[in-house]
């Protein structure tokens with residue numbers, strides 16, 4: 385087995401790796417780093433959690449240390465959270481270089497990003513949409529001298545899924561020099577190999593880990609066959625069992641939609657499970673905050689949509705539950721790959737209804753592995769069924785009300801943007817106006833109160849006067 389020195393890695397980088405507990409290269413690092421260091425384009429396909437990130441971070445940093453300038457390297461990735469994770473790896477390993485990185489993702493302040501870009505960071509880590517926006521609207525930075533283009537989760541970037549990056553990628557590729565090194569990595573490259581090869585210029589070096597299976601051996605893959613109506617009772621039962629049996633545990637539950645994600649979070653919280661969510665309808669700052677709390681084990685359960693299915697590296701995750709059977713095998717591969725990373729053990733449990741059995745067959749075929757049934761005492765599940773379903777219904781009703789407000793808010797924000805206004809500024813302005821209105825109302829109420837008090841006092845005085853006059857009249861009559 386090779387060591388980092390024999391792959392041509394510099395001493396300072398080996399030292400950095402040692403400090404991070406990385407002593408020997410993984411196969412993807414062993415095979416991809418030498419051709420990258422030689423200047424070749426590279427397509428690396430290796431299982432989830434096998435160290436693909438370091439396979440490109442290390443050679444890029446080595447090259448950067450030999451000729452440091454900005455902007456030297458551009459990394460594209462499909463999700464914002466992943467962009468932060470990759471930038472962190474660059475920052476930690478590249479610390480002795482005084483590496484300057486810049487993260488360019490949607491949902492964050494564009495002006496601040498612009499400013500950072502203009503300061504010529506060594507490495508830019510970006511999601512395609514926001515970077516393309518910067519290229520279209522600004523001339524304060526240039527990507528024309530970059531030496532490395534890296535596409536992490538490259539197949540996702542190039543496929544035309546629900547988020548289609550094609551147009552943004554065209555803009556980005558148009559701003560890059562033809563002479564560059566292009567590195568593409570993913571655990572599922574092969575299905576988009578043709579498209580991927582068209583992005584690389586030189587005849588790329590292609591490396592795929594040789595293995596019968598597409599998932600790691602340390603992963604125990606299970607399924608539960610359940611009618612749709614009993615699914616949530618199974619979920620609650622599963623989590624309760626894990627909580628009872630393990631003191632140190634951490635679970636990711638994947639759902640199909642943002643709404644499911646939200647409802648399940650509310651429901652599990654009702655059962656006092658420490659749950660937090662991550663989906664695309666949340667504000668970016670909350671997405672980051674929730675992920676940090678989960679990573680720090682403040683919350684043990686993360687419920688997420690596929691926005692969290694790729695790349696996230698959270699070593700404490702022992703269990704992945706698929707609340708729905710993924711419609712595509714490759715989504716399954718990435719989801720279950722959030723556990724059993726870097727040689728650790730992990731379990732994945734996929735909820736399967738009678739309508740999803742063909743999907744399980746497709747998954748088994750693609751991964752070349754067999755899912756085993758997860759044994760559960762059905763009578764224990766049926767005991768909690770009514771309580772779980774009632775709780776779910778309550779949460780659905782509660783969410784419907786807020787959902788409506790949310791949609792309205794989104795609609796309003798869209799309208800403001802169309803009118804050329806900044807929704808954030810408008811919200812602040814509205815808040816200020818509301819404050820002034822409240823103060824005015826309070827002032828008016830106080831004046832009214834004091835007027836009413838004066839009037840009441842006047843009435844009392846008049847009443848007393850009248851009473852006194854009557855008494856005087858009465859006294860006069862009596863004296864006569």
Ligand SMILES: Nc1ncnc2c1ncn2[C@@H]1O[C@H](COP(=O)(O)OP(=O)(O)OP(=O)(O)O)[C@@H](O)[C@H]1O
Pocket residue numbers: 405406407408409410413430431432433434435436437438570571694695696697699721725726
């Ligand atoms: N040579 C190594 N030895 C031990 N651990 C390593 C090594 N290289 C990387 N790691 C660690 O392995 C973990 C997984 O690495 P990484 O996130 O790069 O996986 P990946 O292959 O990109 O997975 P995914 O396909 O899910 O994105 C990280 O915590 C990383 O620090």
